[in-house]
Structure formats: C-alpha cells, structure tokens
Amino acid sequence: MNRAVRPPELPSIPAGTLEPGLYIVATPIGNLGDITLRAIRVLGGAALIACEDTRVAGKLLKHLGIKAKLQRLDDHASPEVRARIIDEARHRPVALVSDAGTPLISDPGYRLVREARAAGVTVTSIPGACAAISALAMAGLPSDRFLFAGFLPVKDKARTEALESLAGLAATLVFYETAPRLERSLAAIAALWPAREVAVARELTKMHEECRSGTAASLAAHYAAHPPKGEIVLLIGPPADTEAPEHDTDALLRAALADAGPGKAAGLVAKATGIERAVLYARALELKGE
Ligand code: SAM
Numbered sequence: 001m002n003r004a005v006r007p008p009e010l011p012s013i014p015a016g017t018l019e020p021g022l023y024i025v026a027t028p029i030g031n032l033g034d035i036t037l038r039a040i041r042v043l044g045g046a047a048l049i050a051c052e053d054t055r056v057a058g059k060l061l062k063h064l065g066i067k068a069k070l071q072r073l074d075d076h077a078s079p080e081v082r083a084r085i086i087d088e089a090r091h092r093p094v095a096l097v098s099d100a101g102t103p104l105i106s107d108p109g110y111r112l113v114r115e116a117r118a119a120g121v122t123v124t125s126i127p128g129a130c131a132a133i134s135a136l137a138m139a140g141l142p143s144d145r146f147l148f149a150g151f152l153p154v155k156d157k158a159r160t161e162a163l164e165s166l167a168g169l170a171a172t173l174v175f176y177e178t179a180p181r182l183e184r185s186l187a188a189i190a191a192l193w194p195a196r197e198v199a200v201a202r203e204l205t206k207m208h209e210e211c212r213s214g215t216a217a218s219l220a221a222h223y224a225a226h227p228p229k230g231e232i233v234l235l236i237g238p239p240a241d242t243e244a245p246e247h248d249t250d251a252l253l254r255a256a257l258a259d260a261g262p263g264k265a266a267g268l269v270a271k272a273t274g275i276e277r278a279v280l281y282a283r284a285l286e287l288k289g290e
Helices: 037-045 054-064 079-091 110-118 131-139 156-164 179-192 216-225 249-257 262-273 277-289
Strands: 021-025 048-051 070-072 093-097 123-126 146-151 172-178 197-202 210-215 231-236
Touching (some): 021 037, 021 079, 037 093, 037 123, 048 054, 070 079, 079 093, 079 110, 131 172, 131 210, 131 231, 156 179, 179 197, 179 216, 179 249, 179 262, 210 216, 216 249, 249 277
Parallel strands (some): 021 093, 048 070, 048 093, 146 172
Antiparallel strands (some): 172 231, 197 231
16 A cells, blocks of 8 residues: 655744744753754754753754854852843743753753743743653553652662652652662662562663563562663552552562572561561571472
C-alpha cells in the first residue's frame, strides 16, 4: 500500500517573528534528538538566552547552529540579574534553558518566572524532555497519581524522615538521585518498606538506558552488589493494602536472597535494620533451605 507521508507539524512560531516575552525551553536530557522543532525556533529567534551554565548551553547551541547572546542564571543569580533579564523580555524574546531537561524542575528559574509574571511579562513554556516524566512513563508503576519530590536529603536521618513523611501517600513517589547515593537511599527505603515496588531508571535517552524494577529490598541488594553509574531517577510505588510491616525481617531477607547469598543478604538486612548480623545469617540459611 502506498501510504502518503505527512510532513511534520510546522512549529507554531515562524522564525524571526517571536513575540517579546520569557520562553521556558526544555532541552534534551542526553539524546540530542530530543529537542523540539519549536524549541529550535525559539532559541534561534531569542535576543538573549538565560542559561544555567554558558559552556553547556553553548555546546547545545553550537550543535543546533545557533549563535546567541548568553546570560548566566543559576540559583545564586542576584535580583539585579533577574531584573535585567525581565526588562529585556518586556521588549524582546528571551529564552531560559537549564543544563538539561525542563528548566525549574530541580533546576533554576522559579524566581525569574515568578517575578516575570508579576511584572506583566508573558511567560511561555516550550515543553520537552524531563527525566522525572520519562521515568514515570516507562517504569510500569501507577501513573495516575504521582508526587515528584526532587532529591532526597543526603544525611541518613534526614533522608529517612523525608521518606517517612511521605509514607501513607497513595501515589507513586518520584525522586532524582545520584549514582553514589543510590545504595544508601535504597537501603533506607528497604528498611521502611521492604516489599514496596521500586524502580530505578538510569541513563534515560542515552546508550546505556535501563529501567530495573522489583521490591525495595531486592533492588537494595542488587545495587549494593552492582554499584550503578550515570544519572538516575528513583521511583517508589504506592503502598499496597498488604504491605509488609516495618522491619519484617523475613520479607527483607527473602527479597535480598533473590539477588545475593545468605552472608551478603544478612549483611544488607543488618545494615538496614540494625538487627545483629549473626541472627539474620542463621535465619537466611533457614529461609534458603525452605
Ligand atoms: N531539569 C531536569 C529535568 O527536567 O529532568 C533535571 C535536572 S536535575 C539537576 C538532574 C537530575 O535529573 C539528575 O541527577 C538525575 O537524577 C535526573 N536526570 C537528568 N537526566 C537524566 C537521565 N538522562 N537519566 C536519568 N536521570 C536523569
């Protein structure tokens, strides 16, 4: 059958005719193919591009063949810098990009957008890549209700408290995470909710993209044995009606045994619960023999 191939939708903003205002432009999170036609038109037509890091933005613009005036805007930008950008946006099109993905999503821009709106400047969002949304779309966890909660605290006590504060929420929890911290975060989640379904989405849109899911305890054991590399989104499914109670050591051990031998499993559960390793090792041997 001879199927007619339709040309792609034309971007809604013709080149050279951008209205003044502030344009929040999403950029790729790894795969440079994930820039939209509309984003290219806006970046090409902007009189000024505010960016988190001029070197990172410069690389993307070079790839797109766009020459533009850049202005650094990070979390430490002074009110004067923001006021200058807003003033420019009153008269000319100004774009805001972050190093990757959607600006403002664990990235700078919130104050700028708030102040631009308060000043009566038109703010337009040019949507595109966002790691949290990509991860949610592929993880196979309930997606009808979710809470994006940025990065978990680094310190153990604060991390556990942050997780506990979200314990009863009937929604998938989405966090940004770093490779070196994943093991401790998963151990903390496994200690609270060993049987909870968890997913780790890594290196999204890149060559080594992967999404691994399982119980919190089994993923804690897996990543303790195989330290990850790259960029990570960590997702926790909502509580199930039958969720194992806190410190159900058998559930923790069974999940850890799925990926590790009795010694390693006992060590991991001991770390997560504070229960003596020798006791757990003896029980792990029993469970293994069942
Ligand atoms: N604004 C970005 C967005 O829209 O996704 C997020 C910026 S935040 C500073 C960076 C974090 O996003 C990383 O530490 C990681 O947790 C997540 N991230 C960014 N790119 C990713 C990727 N390709 N794969 C997995 N996670 C990614």
